[in-house]
Amino acid sequence: MTGACTGGKMRSPTFWLGTAGFLIMSFGLMKEIKGSMIYGMLFVTLVSWIRGTSVTHFPNNRTGESRYEYFKRVVDFHTIKSTAGAISFSQFNRSNVWVALFTLLYIDVLATTGSLYTLAEIGGFVDEQGNIEGEYQAYMVDGGATAVGAPWESQQL
Structure with a gap:
């Protein structure tokens, strides 16, 4: 398993990214900053979206490409022509x-x-x-x- 704790040393980049997010949340809560939990989660999420890093959610393999293509479809904006009339209520009488x-x-x-x-x-x-x-x-x-x-x-x- 890559990035695991080997020889008593924490070398996993995702562990350190999660720790950084946790520290952001903790610091914000300690200073009573409203939304600090969200800030920590947003930080980890946005950093994990960057491709070509060791912490990316979209690595350069088949799984990563599949995730990235799905991600692009979710965040993509569609014109009204492709979404207008997509819902049909014709079967609601059943x-x-x-x-x-x-x-x-x-x-x-x-x-x-x-x-x-x-x-x-x-x-x-x-x-x-x-x-x-x-x-x-x-x-x-x-x-x-x-x-x-x-x-x-x-x-x-």
């Missing part, structure tokens, strides 16, 4: 489509509600009536993330 949509909605609402209330209760953010401040915004963020993440998830299948 009952199994509505059952599937209802099931996914039901599961998403239950998962969100369970996670939200559990974490809010542990954190002490639930008032005497069982309400959480910012509950509406939390559900809106979850709905937006679900809508944005659904096309990505379907491409992974």
Whole structure:
């Protein structure tokens, strides 16, 4: 395994990149910089996108080329001509489509509600009536993330 700990010496470039990201996060949290966790993750992500380095996510081999081609398709901008009308609602009159949509909605609402209330209760953010401040915004963020993440998830299948 290349880049592993051999002879008691840490020589893996990806380990050191991860350590640098961790230090960025730690320093930011120590100085109470808002978004420091994101800054550390962004640093590691952007550095790993640079091709031709020992820490790249896209090495010069078959796997790296495949990852890079997929990455280019994800971040590429498409003209409206290639995306307009791509979704067809002609099959929405079938009952199994509505059952599937209802099931996914039901599961998403239950998962969100369970996670939200559990974490809010542990954190002490639930008032005497069982309400959480910012509950509406939390559900809106979850709905937006679900809508944005659904096309990505379907491409992974």
